[in-house]
Amino acid sequence: MAESKGYVERIGHTIELDPIRVAEVANSGRCTFISTKFYNKGLYRIKSTNKNSPEDFAIKLDRVEAATYNDVVNEVGRDAVDRSLWEEVGEDNVIFFYSFAVVEDVASNIGKGSRYIEA
Numbered sequence: 001m002a003e004s005k006g007y008v009e010r011i012g013h014t015i016e017l018d019p020i021r022v023a024e025v026a027n028s029g030r031c032t033f034i035s036t037k038f039y040n041k042g043l044y045r046i047k048s049t050n051k052n053s054p055e056d057f058a059i060k061l062d063r064v065e066a067a068t069y070n071d072v073v074n075e076v077g078r079d080a081v082d083r084s085l086w087e088e089v090g091e092d093n094v095i096f097f098y099s100f101a102v103v104e105d106v107a108s109n110i111g112k113g114s115r116y117i118e119a
Helices: 001-006 019-028 068-075
Strands: 016-017 030-035 042-048 060-069 092-105
Touching: 016 019, 019 030, 019 042, 019 092, 060 068
Parallel strands: 016 042
Antiparallel strands: 030 092, 042 060, 060 092
């Protein structure tokens, strides 16, 4: 794992999560979160909203779904949907649902599935 730490520091993209989510992923190795921001699948460092520096581990974002308020209401019913999640974005705009896991061997995951396009 010490070898991977050097690779973790080389990951340039971060996802900022609340301290409860950071603790969840640190303890269980997996986590989900909802965001109004879109993130591509791939490797990220985690940064807690109450700290200035990123954590010492990397995650691999592997599942991304998107839905509007009306999509979710139609799927599960109005009573099962937390309306406050859509306050920032509005009912017709999309919220993204993510799932990720801690990456134990960062070195072997760097560059896999990444595609870079020059502008």
